[in-house]
Amino acid sequence: MSAPIVSLRDVSKSFASGTLALDRLQLDVGAGEFLTLLGPSGCGKSTALRLIADLLEPTSGAVDWRSGQRPELGFVFQEPTLMPWANVFDNIWLPLRLRRISRANAQKNIEEALSLVGLRDFANAYPRELSGGMKMRVSLARALVLEPAILLLDEPFAALDEITRLKLNDDVLRLQQELRMTVVFVTHSVYESVYLSSRICVFSARPGRVIETINIEAPGQRTTEFRHSQAYADYCRRASAALESTLAKATA
């Protein structure tokens, strides 16, 4: 792993309800890596992501950025989370608009972001006129429009059908390489995590901690070929075993 862009040091998070979501989590995110947080539902993956995004304050511990402060950051939620009253163009304008950049001045960036996700022809469409996969692409374009150094994705494609999900996985991989971004991707799917990542952190059941780290060494492009390889099957088996062990402990 390259030098970390952000480190979570002994981060614990308990909610007002008394739920301890994370317990002294140690996590480094390397600059330029594709890191996946894999874990059972409810183990604190979203909480970890929201701590990184500074949407939550840690109860104890610290989130340290290499640059001293949070850099430009993109976030994609599980739902597309678009403004239904605004068309695609204006939805993507939002992050720029909040920086007080006019529609005209934002146009070039918005069109680039639209091209990145292949939605140039849909600038004037309203969210409800789009399919689930297209809405997710708009959400992705919105996250990319400020050219973030780091992109956080919280189970972004979990609600989509298999074929659309595979397509979007490839798109995210391509974008990460083109834009040289650091990506933190949350999923509960073993296959998705192995296919996408350069590194997987497997979380224990709640309270979440990293119980195993798996480096995925797969030279070259991730393709269907990689999906059918022996290495892929081995990585999947390892990740599954780690998940099963934590689930066994949780129910024991």
Next chain:
Amino acid sequence: MNDRLATWLLPLTVFILALTGWEALVVIKGIEPYILPAPSLIAKTIVNDWGVLAASLWVTLKMTFAAILLAIAGGAALAILFSQWKWVERSFFPFAVILQVTPIIAIAPLLLVYLEPNTAVLVCAFIVAFFPILANTALGLASADHNLVDLFDLYRASRWQQLLYLRLPSALPYFLGGIRIGGGLALIGAIVAELAAGASGQATGLAFRIVEAGYRLNIPRMFAALVLISLTGIAIFLFFSALSHVMLGRWHDSARTREQ
């Protein structure tokens, strides 16, 4: 036959049948007009008495719309204050509720003691129209999508930006729903106040015409005024429904017909 035709045609047919039945009953039984006037006589009365009725209609309309405009401005403004400062909501919401739950018919006579009749009518109509607009708008401002709120926080949006770009648009469908309810209620409030003012005031709205015609046993004119009040209510409802449809346009479920 398609559905759209049916939604118009069916109620229209029933309505025409009912009117015909009414007309027939009056003619066949020879019922006197001061007991039950036939629809045709009511229609004739509207035409013949148009001078008097139109003047009254104008008075009631003016009051109702002035009250609606005040209620929209007041309700929306207070809802925005509520959404920005919790202590404003805590301080004032109970009073809004008290005004809402106290029957307007019981407040009207008191208002007439303190206020000039026209002002009392306006205030009554305002009070009843105000609450649904306030309550709906406040609900709408509070129901912005949580993830979108997070997104605004992520980009460090100011409170003002969050209000302008997120909370206000989120509240729009609720606000329009509130106006639709408040608009109808404003008419009721105005009519109630006019009735309470009765012959005592100089107010000459439609409700006053009903009271006056009642004293003179001019039953057809009572019905004529009643018809005009109903038509006003329907017009207000249709107007605000259309407004809501235009403003929500392409984005909101309520404004779109489901594709079959």
